[in-house]
Amino acid sequence: xxVWGSGLVxxxxxxxxxxxxxxxxxxxxxxxxxxxxxxxxxxxxxEENCTVxxxxxxxxxxxxxxxxxxxxxxxxxxxxxxxxxxVLDRFDIDFSLCMYCGxxxxxxxxxxxxxxxxxxYSELDIRDLTHDKARLGQWMQTVPPPPxxxxxxxxxxxxxxAHKSVDKSDAMAADKAVEEKAVGKATxx
Amino acid sequence: xxEVIEVVLRIVLVLGAFLVLPLLVGQTEHKAMAHMQSRLxxxxxxxxxxxxxxxxxxxxxxxxxxxxxxxxxSTVFRIAPAVALIPYLVVIVAIPVAPxxxxxxxxxxxxxxxAVMGVGVLGSLMAGWASANKFSLxxxxxxxxxxxxxxxxxxLAAASVAxxxxxxxxxxxxxxxxxxxxxWQLPGALVFFVAGLAELQRPPFDMxxxxxxxxxxAYTEYTGLRFALFLLAEYAGIVVLCALxxxxxxGGWKGPFDLGWDGFGVVWTMAKTFVLAFVVIWxxxxxxRMREDQLQRLAWLVLVPAALAQLALTxxxxxxxx
Numbered sequence: 001x002x003v004w005g006s007g008l009v010x011x012x013x014x015x016x017x018x019x020x021x022x023x024x025x026x027x028x029x030x031x032x033x034x035x036x037x038x039x040x041x042x043x044x045x046x047e048e049n050c051t052v053x054x055x056x057x058x059x060x061x062x063x064x065x066x067x068x069x070x071x072x073x074x075x076x077x078x079x080x081x082x083x084x085x086x087v088l089d090r091f092d093i094d095f096s097l098c099m100y101c102g103x104x105x106x107x108x109x110x111x112x113x114x115x116x117x118x119x120x121y122s123e124l125d126i127r128d129l130t131h132d133k134a135r136l137g138q139w140m141q142t143v144p145p146p147p148x149x150x151x152x153x154x155x156x157x158x159x160x161x162a163h164k165s166v167d168k169s170d171a172m173a174a175d176k177a178v179e180e181k182a183v184g185k186a187t188x189x
Numbered sequence: 190x191x192e193v194i195e196v197v198l199r200i201v202l203v204l205g206a207f208l209v210l211p212l213l214v215g216q217t218e219h220k221a222m223a224h225m226q227s228r229l230x231x232x233x234x235x236x237x238x239x240x241x242x243x244x245x246x247x248x249x250x251x252x253x254x255x256x257x258x259x260x261x262x263s264t265v266f267r268i269a270p271a272v273a274l275i276p277y278l279v280v281i282v283a284i285p286v287a288p289x290x291x292x293x294x295x296x297x298x299x300x301x302x303x304a305v306m307g308v309g310v311l312g313s314l315m316a317g318w319a320s321a322n323k324f325s326l327x328x329x330x331x332x333x334x335x336x337x338x339x340x341x342x343x344x345l346a347a348a349s350v351a352x353x354x355x356x357x358x359x360x361x362x363x364x365x366x367x368x369x370x371x372x373w374q375l376p377g378a379l380v381f382f383v384a385g386l387a388e389l390q391r392p393p394f395d396m397x398x399x400x401x402x403x404x405x406x407a408y409t410e411y412t413g414l415r416f417a418l419f420l421l422a423e424y425a426g427i428v429v430l431c432a433l434x435x436x437x438x439x440g441g442w443k444g445p446f447d448l449g450w451d452g453f454g455v456v457w458t459m460a461k462t463f464v465l466a467f468v469v470i471w472x473x474x475x476x477x478r479m480r481e482d483q484l485q486r487l488a489w490l491v492l493v494p495a496a497l498a499q500l501a502l503t504x505x506x507x508x509x510x511x
Contacts, residue, residue: 011475015225025229 037144039117040100042131043093044139049112052086056104056113064097065104066090091133096126116142199293207278211424212243217463218424218470219243225474246417253413258321261410265319270411270418273312276305277425284432285360287442287454298359299351302433303344309426310336310388313397316419317407328406331397331481332390338488339387339394345496346381349503350374350437363441371439373506377499378438380492382465385430387484389423391469393476396484431465432458439465 026033035041052069068090076082105113116139123129131139149156219242223230235241257263283298285291295301310332317329351357353374354365371378387394390406398406408419435441439461442454479487 008476012471015471015475018227019221019224021227023224023227023229025227027229027232 035117035119037117037147038115039119040102040115041117041119042095042115042121042139043098043105043136044114044116044143045091045093045133045136046112046114046140047088047091047133047137049110050088050091051110051112052088053109055107055109059103059107061101061103062097062099064094066092066094088133091136092130093136094130095121096129114140114143116140117144118142203278203282207281207425210428211421214427214463214466214470215243215420215424216240217467218473221467221470222474225471250414250417255413255415256410258410260321262319262321265315266410267415269312269316269319270415270422271312272315273309273422274418274425276309277422277429279305280429281425281432283359284429284436285363285441286432286458288360288451290442290452290455291360294360295358297357299347299357299362299437302359303347306388306429307336307340309422312419312422313390313407316411320407320410322410324403324405324409325407327403328397328409331403332407334481335387335390335394335397335484338485339384339492342380342488342492342496343384343388345493345500346377346384347437349377349496349499352500352503353507355507359436359441363436363443366440366443368440374438374499374503376495377503378434380496380499381438382430382434384488384492385434386469386472387488389426389430391423391427392473393479394484395478396481399478427466427469428462431462431469434465435461 052067054067057063057065057067067088069086069088071084072087074083074085102115105115118139121129121131220230220238231239231242233239234245257266280302282293283291283295283302285294313332314329314336317325317327317332320326350362353370354362356362356365390397398408403409408416411419435458440457441461442451442458444454444457
């Protein structure tokens with residue numbers, strides 16, 4: 001408990017110290033918030049990367065992703081055979097159903113979906129919350145660059161793999177050069 | 190002719206102070222309280238940090254419908270806000286801010302000021318009784334209980350200063366005041382300030398308007414401009430209480446150093462008044478509301494004995510000095 005009245009003084013000092021500090025109020029409409037790059041605002045679609053594998057639509061817990069597609073035949077290159085390719089007709093996300101779990105983005109094997117911190121897309125009509133692929137594509141411009149790698153963290157596996165393959169191809173090139181030299185000497189002599 | 194001009198000038202200045210100072214205190218409360226709670230407070234009205242917030246509030250209140258409940262005693266209901274507000278205007282007339290700078294210098298100024306301030310609380314009682322609302326009535330009764338409890342230490346503390354100065358004139362008290370009185374009259378000053386806060390029903394003594402229990406006490410049925418007048422009366426009351434504490438206990442226009450011209454005494458009076466007003470706001474932000482029984486206990490078991498002890502001390506020392 002301490003000295004009588006110390007609680008009263010403490011109360012006064014707390015309020016006075018708080019007055020000296022910066023207030024935490026965000027002046028939102030005037031000053032936009034600085035959101036971290038991984039904020040879950042809205043989902044953007046990079047259409048070129050989509051192969052219509054349907055993983056996102058199937059994994060979505062809310063079933064809020066709608067995908068339509070058709071197959072197109074690519075004419076055979078010389079000496080090859082015809083191939084078929086999926087073409088995306090419709091890719092809609094209904095943000096009135098979306099619960100921002102991010103499973104679609106995690107599950108996409110070709111990096112076609114991205115989080116962006118943009119959040120100001122409220123609508124007066126709930127039907128307008130269904131964003132089509134054109135609108136989802138526009139959100140791509142707001143996708144922030146990924147945060148830099150943590151220098152104390154483990155090296156990313158992709159880098160290791162890339163280095164390994166580079167080393168391998170270097171070694172192969174060196175072998176080939178040695179071989180060619182040997183062949184050249186043999187023909188000279 | 191020059192006398193007429195002087196009278197008009199005094200009236201205009203007093204009226205100006207009465208209209209501007211409470212708003213200044215109110216705005217300070219908005220901003221200081223906000224920052225003490227880590228908020229920003231009003232930021233839009235007037236453009237720069239919401240300086241015109243209270244002007245905007247006034248415009249809003251003026252636009253609202255003034256409702257008088259059917260069951261209310263309409264005459265009393267209507268004049269209650271005026272009864273609450275006007276005494277503070279009258280009190281401001283008698284408070285000296287610099288040598289010779291006073292609306293009207295009264296010989297029995299202290300007596301006049303305390304008597305008139307007591308009338309202000311009557312406004313709340315009238316509002317509480319006339320509203321024909323149980324919450325208003327509860328608020329009015331609590332106001333009455335608080336008035337009974339706190340008027341006594343308030344008057345005793347003021348009487349102590351009058352005894353020390355040997356005069357009832359407010360200007361006379363400031364002239365007689367000496368810096369060592371700060372220590373001598375310290376218990377009296379604390380009792381006076383605390384009891385004054387309780388009379389104004391300011392937190393932590395806002396039991397009569399406790400909004401979580403009895404809506405808004407005596408003011409529950411009020412709307413529009415009448416409600417605004419009650420609010421204005423509260424802030425005018427803060428100004429009056431702080432100015433009176435300054436004049437009685439803190440030496441009024443006397444400062445730690447001389448500013449040269451007598452008129453500059455206004456600066457000291459205003460500075461002390463605003464520091465005290467800030468303390469009033471600070472206390473409101475820091476402390477929770479006291480319970481009714483705690484209020485009565487504080488008044489009768491702490492403040493009244495302290496005021497009586499101060500009175501005795503004043504008497505002894507006054508005799509010893511003379």
